Amino acid sequence: MLRLTNTLTGEQEPFVPQDKQTVRMYTCGPTVYDFVHIGNLRTYVFEDILRRHLASKWTIKHVMNITDIDDKIIKRSIETGKDIKSYSAPYSAAFFEDCEKLKIQKPEIITPATEHIPEMIDLINRLLESGYAYREGDSIYYRISRFPNYGRLSKLDRRELKIGARIDADEYEKEEPRDFVLWKAPKDPREPRWEAPFGEGRPGWHLECSAMAMKHLGETLDIHCGGVDNIFPHHENEIAQSEAATGRPFVRFWIHGEHLLVEGEKMAKSKGNFFTLRDLLEKGYEPLEIRYLLVSVRYRKQLNFTFDGLREARAALDRIKEFLFRLTTAKVKAGSNPKVASALSRAREEFEAALDDDLNTSAALAAVFVLIGECNIVLSAGELQEDNRAEILKWFKVIDQRLAIIPPMEQLVQSDQEVEALIARRNEARRNRDFATSDRIRQELLDRGVLIEDTREGTRWRRK
């Protein structure tokens, strides 16, 4: 039984898709005005873990938007003399490259905002007709006073909103400061615009998610995700727009990922602690290490990103890698050791239970490491058997489907005649007690990235 923390209630609730078969999930994607940063990626990794876990139980229809029209994009495209499409396209492509490096699976449907303008216009029309929207100047606004449930998600009541909200009195002539824009009339002749019955302009940010989510997933979604900063105002406004238009609940489960901090502080360009994936790769960190670190802390807890943490992630991955290597290369007898078999089934159960428990990835990883420890002892005693090995390797494939953090094995065990020959020469030297030569060969191999280990069963090697 999967339980997830629903922001709407603040509590863990059992999750089952409304039609018992297909999970309809929407996640807020990037605004492609620049490269995404490691904090953005934490959220996408959390959503990836959620999607992989859901997919192990039900079919999944996952929609993610690409915000390719917004103030920042317009500003920068004007500055660089490009149209918005050619300005944003490279960042959009870069985003998918970053996701691929971090093994984030692609959603079934990806929706660029600029390809859904008619749906947005339609939604505005419905809101205008029902009195939830109004025109002021040449723009269209949402009338929050018409929507009594406003603030339910973010638990802000109206009075406090008024105090907290900063008023943009110069720019907008809204009925109330907290009202938000649905359709923006152009202010600058260079701004992109679309024709609409209520005048040319462009969509407000909140509108796109409502329009695109409902187009592809229906009026009530099972799950809607995003970072905690989106709870207010973005998701609150999505609810207001969608529910005003349909009269139905927009989302059953709102699930929000906490922020990533860097060295205990909010990431900000001005603090110099702002990292993109590219920055980290340039520093020599591996995508898998980064993903491991992001996965190792549960999504609803702030994650303090540090370089020490990355090094620890590397060490933890090495432990997994070493175990798989040892398991694969061990000489084992046919049959099955019942002690190992029961340890494995316990590990499996704990792993699934942990993920079912609101995606407790820390506990899921712990279950994996407990099994590794138990198996290492059995391996040392030479009591692990062929069936155990096959079952364990099979399970690690499952783990990799779920968490995508298992180091690839192929290059670890691939044969290399040159290396084998050098090892043979080294062992010859060792037999002759010519340790100067054997150490020289070991160093030579190490320089080539090959690590030698002398074990009771002979010398084995792997690439670093």
Place this chain on the structure above:
RNA sequence: GGCGCCGUACCCAAGUGGUAAGGGAGAGGUCUGCAAAACCUUUAUGCAUCGGUUCGAAUCCGAUCGGCGCCUCCA
């Protein structure tokens, strides 16, 4: 000011009423010609502090201290 999250060993981090998972690091040991590898063992009478409830609390309640986030574009 309002709303919310968090504080567990040297570091990261599970555990939300039954007596402290896991990873890293350190220390011992095994193996080895040696070892940098690997493996094993070990490291919190204690869970920010103080008080309360309870047979029993890291877990519930209250207060205090500290950190973070949102209330404005933001994952």
